[in-house]
Amino acid sequence: MQAPVLEKSTSVAGARRALAAAFRDAGLDAPEVDARILVGFALGLDHTGLVVAGDRSITAGEAEAIAALGQRRLARESIALIVGHKEFWGLRFQVGPATLVPRPDSETIVEAALRALDAQGLRHAPLRIADLGTGSGCLLLALLSELATARGIGTDISHPALEIARQNARALRLTGRALFVRGSFADMLGGDFDLIVSNPPYVTTQALADLAPEVQREPRQALDGGPDGLNAYRAIAADATRVLRPGGTLVLELGIGQAGPVAGLLSAAGLATEQPQMDLAGIPRTLVAFRQPMR
Numbered sequence: 001m002q003a004p005v006l007e008k009s010t011s012v013a014g015a016r017r018a019l020a021a022a023f024r025d026a027g028l029d030a031p032e033v034d035a036r037i038l039v040g041f042a043l044g045l046d047h048t049g050l051v052v053a054g055d056r057s058i059t060a061g062e063a064e065a066i067a068a069l070g071q072r073r074l075a076r077e078s079i080a081l082i083v084g085h086k087e088f089w090g091l092r093f094q095v096g097p098a099t100l101v102p103r104p105d106s107e108t109i110v111e112a113a114l115r116a117l118d119a120q121g122l123r124h125a126p127l128r129i130a131d132l133g134t135g136s137g138c139l140l141l142a143l144l145s146e147l148a149t150a151r152g153i154g155t156d157i158s159h160p161a162l163e164i165a166r167q168n169a170r171a172l173r174l175t176g177r178a179l180f181v182r183g184s185f186a187d188m189l190g191g192d193f194d195l196i197v198s199n200p201p202y203v204t205t206q207a208l209a210d211l212a213p214e215v216q217r218e219p220r221q222a223l224d225g226g227p228d229g230l231n232a233y234r235a236i237a238a239d240a241t242r243v244l245r246p247g248g249t250l251v252l253e254l255g256i257g258q259a260g261p262v263a264g265l266l267s268a269a270g271l272a273t274e275q276p277q278m279d280l281a282g283i284p285r286t287l288v289a290f291r292q293p294m295r
């Protein structure tokens, strides 16, 4: 599918309309929004700037730039990857081919973690946090942005993802409290963490082929949870009581239908689980568990 050929006399608003029509014909979910973002990105204009510049003619160079971005979107590259960033928890995160694009549903992990800490009166404590499979660093850095006295470690097996997480920490001025290290989930961590969060790979290997084309372009190791989707949960459950302090909290994102099996893995590992929390679509998305306090 070809992006529309834009004449240099086309107006900014006309370019938006032409791009949106091409996206609509290609069956994209949000053609107008995608066209607005990409034309704005090509011209360096925000939403208001686009409206103000609506009647101005685009230059030949601008027409080429818009067409090239449109072509990438028609090849099903996600908007976040094309523009290189995504908003999460009200913060801007750089993303790239090595990172998962942060999802709005994953904000439920941050919410659940803050709620659990508040219930224990720990919001202002000098907390130690671990984020297993940190990707862009979005979970750890969102938490540190809320918890001024906390410090944290994000782990990942992907070097390039860790580099992006470090850049995000720099951009958010959180480098002094965030460390990113390479390793498998909690393998290299010592004990006494107050909070572990993780959005691990949880798609079954078989279901990977059914994912939207944009998602299939994301790193396989960020998605593939093995034959039953539970490989990462098994690894995390095996280490959770060693890494958490007594009474410490574990918050995990869940795939559809995984609440029961994951709760089973955590209970077998000696953790006490709560009822799963729902995402915006009413799907059980987050599981909170605690290491039993010492008696």
Ligand SMILES: C[S@@+](CC[C@H](N)C(=O)[O-])C[C@H]1O[C@@H](n2cnc3c(N)ncnc32)[C@H](O)[C@@H]1O
Pocket (backbone or CB within 6 Å): 099, 100, 101, 102, 103, 106, 132, 133, 134, 135, 136, 137, 138, 139, 155, 156, 157, 158, 161, 183, 184, 185, 198, 199, 200, 201, 202, 221, 222, 223
């Ligand atoms: C679903 S993505 C989540 C990324 C990020 N936390 C987020 O919520 O957007 C899972 C991440 O786990 C990482 N990962 C996969 N296997 C891993 C392993 N054995 N140890 C550590 N990280 C792993 C992937 O590289 C990927 O960054």
